[in-house]
Amino acid sequence: MRIFFAVLALVGTLAVHAPAAAQEGSVRQPPAKPVEPCPTGKPLGGVITLDMRWNEGGCQGSTRAVLRFPLVTNLGSTSPWPARIWTGFSATDVDYEISSSGCTGTIDGRACRAPEGKKSGRVTLGTDSPSGFERASVGYLHLEPISPKLVADLLPDEIRNAFTTPIDCGGVSRGDWRAGLAAIAILPQGERRCANDSGFVFCVPPTDCAHPAADVAQDCIAQSDRHAVLPFSGAMSWKSSKAADPAYSGLLSNDVHWDVCCGCGGLSAAAK
Secondary structure: OOOOOOOOOOOOOOOOOOOOEEEOOOOOOOOOOOOOOOOOOOOOEEEEEEEEEEOOEEEEEEEEEEEEEEEEEOOOOOHHHHHHHHOEEEOEEEEEEEEEEEEEEEEEEEHHHHHEEEEEEEEEOOEEOOEEEEEEOOEEEOOOOOOOEEEOOOOOOOOOOEEEEEEOOOOOEEEEEOOOOOOOOEEEEOHHHHHHOOOOOEEOOOOOOOOOOOEEEEEEHHHHHHHOOOOOEEEEEEOOOEEEEOOEEEEEEEEEEEEEOOOOOOOOOOOO
């Protein structure tokens, strides 16, 4: 799978490092008292902002992706609150804004540039039903505050391939500058995907319920509201170990910030 895109704040902060390229950030620890359901008028939701810098054959530039999304329970609103936390939450809709400065640089001795671009809109990932979230056929964005984990995989084509602008080198076409977002993964350390040094998988210190031992698993389920990380917010950054190589084409760096909280992620009327 081709992953394009991918932080946390806290009572006390702890540095996070990936095994290969530079990756840093901080993580919010579980609260001292149980997490409560969001109040009326301030539903659970999130905002993710990603700032990426790319090199396309010598033409360098930046791309920004902003996602805003409401989160609904996977079980249904009548289920016990700890059970809803344990099974997690999913986004029914995502308002997206993809923008790019274009690129500039030299390719085969020619001065090249691609113009800037921007696209925004809304995609539906599922619906909120009395029995809980019902997923549509394409993509998902899922929160597990018990781990903590925030993952969006296989986002719809409107986001994954948002737009292209032509790279022009003095009247000679050199392909396209592409902007889009396929996926983001913020995972607890210890998961297999943490070994993925793509710049789009970030790993943070886990809670004691992320990979629970048998003697604590039952408590994690029954009292998940005492182990969950909500709000879930912060910032992380990644830089490619090949960023200084002029022959390298790909992602140079990625700075990510997100907020998941009661009242975050409200959808825009203009994006409908």
